[in-house]
Amino acid sequence: MNIWLMILVGGLLTYAMRLSFILLMGKIEFPEWLRHSLSLVPPAVLSAIIFPELLFMDGRLDLSLDNNRLLAGLVAILVAWRTRNTLLTIAVGMAALLILQAVR
Amino acid sequence: MLENRSGKAHLYMIFFGLFGFQISLMHHHLDRMPEVTQTTRSPFSISAARQFWTGVRIELPLLLGVIPFGMIYGVLALEAGITPVAAQAMSSLLFAGSAQIITVELVRTAVPGFIVILTIFLLNLRHVLYSASIAPYLAQLPARWKLLLAYLLTDEAYAVTIIHYTQHKDAPHRHMVLLGAGLTLWSAWQLSTTAGILVGAVIPSEWSLDFTIALTFIALVMPAIRDRPGLVAAFTAGITAVLAYSLPYKLGLVLASLVGIAAGMWSKRLR
Secondary structure (H helix, E strand, C coil): CCCCHHHHHHHHHHHHHHHHHHEEEEEECHHHHHHHHHHCCHHHHHHHHHHHHHHHECCCCCCCCCCCHHHHHHHHHHHHHHHCCCCHHHHHHHHHHHHHHHHH | HHHHHEEEEEEEHHHHHHHHHHHHHCCCHHHHCCCHHHHHHHHHHHHHHHHHHHHHHHHHHHHHHHHHHHHHHHHHHHCCCCHHHHHHHHHHHCCCHHHHHHHHHHCCCCCCCHHHHEEEEEEEEEEEHHHHHHHHHHHCHHHHHHHHHCCCCHHHHHHHHHHHHHHHHCCCCCCHHHHEEEEEEEEEEEEHHHHHHCCCCCCCHHHCCCCCHHHHHHHHHHHHHCHHHHHHHHHHHHHHHHHHCCHHHHHHHHHHHHHHHHHHHHHHHHH
């Protein structure tokens, strides 16, 4: 298949998924439980991205103290929890990772 | 009604917003420029422009991770034999980092086209969740705004915007926050793709800049967890994502999100 056809069809599908509920909302009424559950989407999706990022090293689960990303991530979680400051969280987390990579 | 009249006005606002931003850079604060405020803008446009720049500002930290990612994509696309024009077009039309990288990999290994498209579909299924989650905040907009903002609804723009929305309920012109965040990411993605295509340079992987994306999400998720159902949803989704890691097409992410949401709803019902 032509690369352009893949880009076009894949792009249209992706756009349709992004547009789906944005366009529907207001035209159809959502039940209360569904609206409640939507408020849980951000913590669920973000955690589903974060956990594997911290716990998998080169495709393998690594729960040991040798896992630099896990340790740096825990430091970042602590900073984010105490300060709620995005830039500080990134700075401290990155510094922790680079220091850990340097000393090992 | 207000929204229907404001379509063109918003374009002016962005323009004046850009103008105003330069002024605010010079003078540190928009409020110190009363003559500008009175002659060129109504309070309406100031508010919209502020919301736009709020979107830009909250998106900026993410670019640290996005720009190297875009450059790597550009390099890989050319290595896979995709023409520069097609590589750039994919960044504009598909506009989804992980799907683009995997498409490049599948094209390189000569996987049939319909498999590539199915993979893109599955990988981007999560956007249906984003769309549903952000839709209540955009419900009052005219259709052309919905069509534009849906195009800009990437992982990174969604994440910062939805957190902002949940913390600033009922703010006027809040769609401008998504526009600001979305356009910022869009510009960075297009330009970093171009840079990757042109320079062919890759930022050394030892710098681990990709980790800044995970760090940004950590910074975003903490304020998003505001009650026990949120905490239950976060932990359940995280653990499920680890258990389902080996599922193909990032399906683990979709599954984990749904399991996490269900668990959060269940814990809400318990009380």
